[in-house]
Amino acid sequence: MEESSRTAAVARLTPRGAKTRAKIVATAADLIRARGVGGTTLDDVVSASKVSKSQFYRHFDDKTALVRAVIEYVGDRKISEERERLENVGTFAGLRRWRDAVVENNALQSGRYGCSLGSLANEVSDQDRVARLKxxxxxxxxxxxxxxxxxxxxxxxxIPDEADVDRLATGFVASVQGGxxxxxxxxxxxxxxxxIDVAIDNLRLLAMVDEGELGKLRA
Structure with missing residues (x-):
């Protein structure tokens, strides 16, 4: 089924159908988080979701469609989580609190599962163009x-007005993912x-450089 058709089908779901679909996606997300995409079969998802295969196939044509739905689900949750952590950060103290929250949250599992989005990107980017673009x-x-x-x-x-914030933002994403x-x-x-400390330290160094010196450093 084409992506646009699938989106329209989801929109037409009954409340009960929507609940079943959400349960399947959430269950698949948990299994993929622990086992990876390659280590999670549709039979695993059907069994853990406590739905029949016919129920599953009412919502998803195949594993590819399911993984795309998991990416949407995991992505929305991850972005919402990060937005909440970052929405009021405007000082170095606030940035440090954000850093502590991210690290402490990952420490709950001793870092064993990595980033939910990063793990998905590593597994599916070369197999599914639609998933990669999402x-x-x-x-x-x-x-x-x-x-x-x-x-x-x-x-x-x-930090100076001339600081390349686009480049710095990319660096922060990279530091978190690498971390x-x-x-x-x-x-x-x-x-x-x-x-993450290296990214923050780099920002602190910029805070000590005036705009004229920043231009010289780039030359």
């Missing part, structure tokens, strides 16, 4: 959250904390 859109949205914070820093006079990966392999969030 993931890219989600990472762009995440970057925009950092852009808002960095522009707020400029408005508050904490998740390092924590996952080490089963320890200390490398994640260090990776």
């Amino acid at each position: 993931l890219n859109e989600l990472f762009d949205t995440w970057k925009e959250l950092f852009l808002v914070v960095l522009r707020r820093f400029q408005e508050n006079g904490l 998740y990966l390092l924590a996952q392999t080490a089963r320890d969030v200390a490398p994640m904390a260090s990776a």
